[in-house]
Amino acid sequence: KAGVTQTPRYLIKTRGQQVTLSCSPISGHRSVSWYQQTPGQGLQFLFEYFSETQRNKGNFPGRFSGRQFSNSRSEMNVSTLELGDSALYLCASSVQGSGEKLFFGSGTQLSVL
Amino acid sequence: ELKVEQNPLFLSMQEGKNYTIYCNYSTTSDRLYWYRQDPGKSLESLFVLLSNGAVKQEGRLMASLDTKARLSTLHITAAVHDLSATYFCAVEGGGSNYKLTFGKGTLLTVNP
Numbered sequence: 001k002a003g004v005t006q007t008p009r010y011l012i013k014t015r016g017q018q019v020t021l022s023c024s025p026i027s028g029h030r031s032v033s034w035y036q037q038t039p040g041q042g043l044q045f046l047f048e049y050f051s052e053t054q055r056n057k058g059n060f061p062g063r064f065s066g067r068q069f070s071n072s073r074s075e076m077n078v079s080t081l082e083l084g085d086s087a088l089y090l091c092a093s094s095v096q097g098s099g100e101k102l103f104f105g106s107g108t109q110l111s112v113l
Numbered sequence: 114e115l116k117v118e119q120n121p122l123f124l125s126m127q128e129g130k131n132y133t134i135y136c137n138y139s140t141t142s143d144r145l146y147w148y149r150q151d152p153g154k155s156l157e158s159l160f161v162l163l164s165n166g167a168v169k170q171e172g173r174l175m176a177s178l179d180t181k182a183r184l185s186t187l188h189i190t191a192a193v194h195d196l197s198a199t200y201f202c203a204v205e206g207g208g209s210n211y212k213l214t215f216g217k218g219t220l221l222t223v224n225p
Contacts, residue, residue: 033211043201043215056211090155097211099144101158 002026004093004105012111018079021108023091025072031097032074034066037088037107046089049074050097078110086112115140117204119216126192126223134200134219136185142206145185146213147176150199159187159200192223 005024013019025032033048045058049068066076072093078085088109092102116139126132136145147159160169162178162185169176173196175188185202199220203213 031211033213035213035215042217043203043213045212045214048211050211058212092156098205099161099163101146101161102156102213103158104148104156106155 006105010109020077023074025093029093031094033092035090081112115214117214117216124221132189134187136202138183138204142204143180144205146203148201194223197223
């Protein structure tokens with residue numbers, strides 16, 4: 001069974017640009033959540049989607065957005081990039097999203113210059 | 114706002130020794146998770162604890178949950194080098210489902 005696939009693996013952008021990250025969950029998983037990991041702030045929740053609906057959102061500015069498609073694949077977008085957005089962005093999937101283990105992808109390492 | 118505190122943040126152990134990592138959280142929840150992260154890698158699920166008194170064991174690791182004390186422990190028995198990694202606890206709830214609040218992580222180094 002294929003794991004959670006995130007693309008791209010690495011990304012370098014400059015301030016003010018926007019970026020789109022992609023996540024393909026494990027087949028049959030309908031919940032996809034996104035986390036930001038930085039050395040200073042640790043792992044922080046961005047948002048969670050289930051059947052194309054956002055069920056929860058973390059405390060991030062509106063520049064961070066996401067969506068989920070009918071095949072459960074998800075994308076997150078960050079507009080007007082800031083230096084502080086440099087981080088590892090992790091996507092995780094599960095069958096229903098609560099009370100079960102999350103399967104994490106390898107992440108997208110975003111560097112903003 | 115749910116807060117999750119892990120301690121210690123750094124742990125250097127000798128092979129063969131036992132130790133415990135503690136995870137305290139600030140609001141009511143009965144869903145707690147433990148994850149492992151190797152350097153440069155993603156997170157791997159270790160345990161899912163879903164009720165008061167839950168205990169799970171896998172190899173040299175055992176996790177427990179006391180929801181009344183808002184405390185989970187991850188006990189390491191007879192540590193081996195392969196257990197060197199960062200261990201995170203994460204709590205779901207506090208009025209917010211489908212969202213995990215992570216502790217800062219415990220960097221475990223097991224020395225020969």
